[in-house]
Amino acid sequence: MTDVSQTLAAFAADLTYDDIPAEVVERTKLLMLDVTGIMVRARHDAESTPSLIAAVKKLGLAGGSCSVAGDGGGYAPPAAALVNGTLAHSLDFDDTHAEASLHSSAPIVPAAVAAAEMVNASGRDLIAAVVAGYEIQIRLSIALVPREHYDRGFHPTATCGVFAAAAAAAKLFGLGTEGIQSAFGLALSQSAGTMQFLADGSWTKRSHVGQAAQNGLICAAMAAEGYKGPDDACEGRWGFFQAYAPNPDPAKATAGLGETWETLRLAVKPYPSCRYSHAPLDAIIQLREEHAIDPADVEGIEVGLAKTGWQLIGNPDENKHNPESIVDGQFSMPFCAAIAMREGSFGWDDYKTHLGDPDTLALCRKIETVVDPRAEAEFPRNMAGVVRIRTASGDEYERMITEPKGEPGNFMSEDEFRAKFDGLCAPYLAGDGTDRLAAAILSLEEANSVRSVMALSQPAQAAE
Numbered sequence: 091m092t093d094v095s096q097t098l099a100a101f102a103a104d105l106t107y108d109d110i111p112a113e114v115v116e117r118t119k120l121l122m123l124d125v126t127g128i129m130v131r132a133r134h135d136a137e138s139t140p141s142l143i144a145a146v147k148k149l150g151l152a153g154g155s156c157s158v159a160g161d162g163g164g165y166a167p168p169a170a171a172l173v174n175g176t177l178a179h180s181l182d183f184d185d186t187h188a189e190a191s192l193h194s195s196a197p198i199v200p201a202a203v204a205a206a207e208m209v210n211a212s213g214r215d216l217i218a219a220v221v222a223g224y225e226i227q228i229r230l231s232i233a234l235v236p237r238e239h240y241d242r243g244f245h246p247t248a249t250c251g252v253f254a255a256a257a258a259a260a261k262l263f264g265l266g267t268e269g270i271q272s273a274f275g276l277a278l279s280q281s282a283g284t285m286q287f288l289a290d291g292s293w294t295k296r297s298h299v300g301q302a303a304q305n306g307l308i309c310a311a312m313a314a315e316g317y318k319g320p321d322d323a324c325e326g327r328w329g330f331f332q333a334y335a336p337n338p339d340p341a342k343a344t345a346g347l348g349e350t351w352e353t354l355r356l357a358v359k360p361y362p363s364c365r366y367s368h369a370p371l372d373a374i375i376q377l378r379e380e381h382a383i384d385p386a387d388v389e390g391i392e393v394g395l396a397k398t399g400w401q402l403i404g405n406p407d408e409n410k411h412n413p414e415s416i417v418d419g420q421f422s423m424p425f426c427a428a429i430a431m432r433e434g435s436f437g438w439d440d441y442k443t444h445l446g447d448p449d450t451l452a453l454c455r456k457i458e459t460v461v462d463p464r465a466e467a468e469f470p471r472n473m474a475g476v477v478r479i480r481t482a483s484g485d486e487y488e489r490m491i492t493e494p495k496g497e498p499g500n501f502m503s504e505d506e507f508r509a510k511f512d513g514l515c516a517p518y519l520a521g522d523g524t525d526r527l528a529a530a531i532l533s534l535e536e537a538n539s540v541r542s543v544m545a546l547s548q549p550a551q552a553a554e
Contacts, residue, residue, distance in 0.1 A: 197251030255306025275319020366399030394462025404459025
């Protein structure tokens with residue numbers, strides 16, 4: 091079996107800012123801009139945030155030297171990673187990788203930022219660490235075979251994310267190959283995250299990611315102090331691949347490493363819902379506009395998905411027709427489709443308007459999801475979707491979207507990134523605060539200290 095753990099550790103240890111192609115650097119800054127805007131909004135608006143902050147304070151982890159986006163207080167480093175990581179995933183608005191079927195920035199950037207603040211690292215150092223994390227996390231998930239990993243009930247953003255968070259933090263701490271490999275060994279015992287949250291709309295999907303960031307940071311710190319983890323964390327007899335998937339392909343974890351940049355295959359979400367819903371949402375919004383479809387005239391909508399997506403956001407329809415929480419809504423294709431049909435768009439604030447709205451729920455019950463062979467044929471290369479709309483007037487419309495908006499082949503422009511970022515941050519960063527924070531992130535390679543950038547994410551007064 092390929093010596094995966096050592097190879098990935100050496101890649102992380104040896105990668106420098108100057109090794110990274112310019113287009114990867116530019117893409118990484120946009121991804122970091124995107125996730126920072128999400129963290130700022132979630133610090134104030136996610137319903138799970140108050141209890142998270144209260145728990146951190148109860149544990150005595152507030153008042154430290156590390157930052158939380160959108161929060162004027164200080165936190166102990168592990169708490170900052172935990173909170174930022176949870177915030178980053180609390181809106182389900184963060185970046186995705188289609189083949190790996192996971193989110194990357196949410197577990198990696200918070201751990202890297204906390205480590206960077208601990209050692210007063212530069213923007214260039216942070217970018218290199220984050221890219222190392224992206225490349226490792228994505229490849230680990232691909233090697234597991236994501237569908238089979240999901241079938242075992244695991245959440246790959248978190249299970250793979252803890253290794254990437256450990257690598258990013260360890261790199262910022264200055265560890266070499268042996269030290270990062272040891273951090274991987276420690277992370278193996280912290281790799282967790284179950285999909286059971288789908289049963290009742292609970293909040294653990296969010297905290298999985300924060301805990302991956304926190305635990306990755308802790309593993310890196312322990313390794314930096316000489317604490318030894320097992321060498322073969324990935325490929326060992328009781329290692330990550332054998333324990334977490336039935337038919338892993340370890341060679342995929344190192345294929346093209348340092349030559350093919352998976353970072354460039356990360357997609358960004360225009361809608362705050364499970365990424366599998368986005369192709370159908372694009373189709374609904376387009377058809378609604380092109381044919382002037384009146385939502386009141388809709389008799390029925392069929393949404394076709396790949397099987398993996400259908401299992402998450404369509405199965406069974408009866409459960410998806412009556413979402414009671416934001417988490418329920420984020421993983422309900424019928425509910426998201428009903429919002430898009432009624433609004434002609436879909437943003438974070440729409441949850442407040444449509445959860446419990448009788449007209450939205452009535453439309454939701456007219457929407458069914460199926461496994462579509464055309465969408466299945468595109469998977470896992472693309473999270474495609476097919477929409478068929480029938481109206482009471484007798485008209486029928488159909489559209490297939492192969493690459494939803496935000497995918498690498500249909501990427502968002504910098505102006506679209508800024509519109510999303512401004513919409514998330516503007517309510518909480520006064521004056522020109524959004525402009526200054528965005529400018530700092532988009533020129534991150536010029537920053538001598540990550541601390542100075544994070545300071546711009548804080549409001550005038552600490553959030554409660």
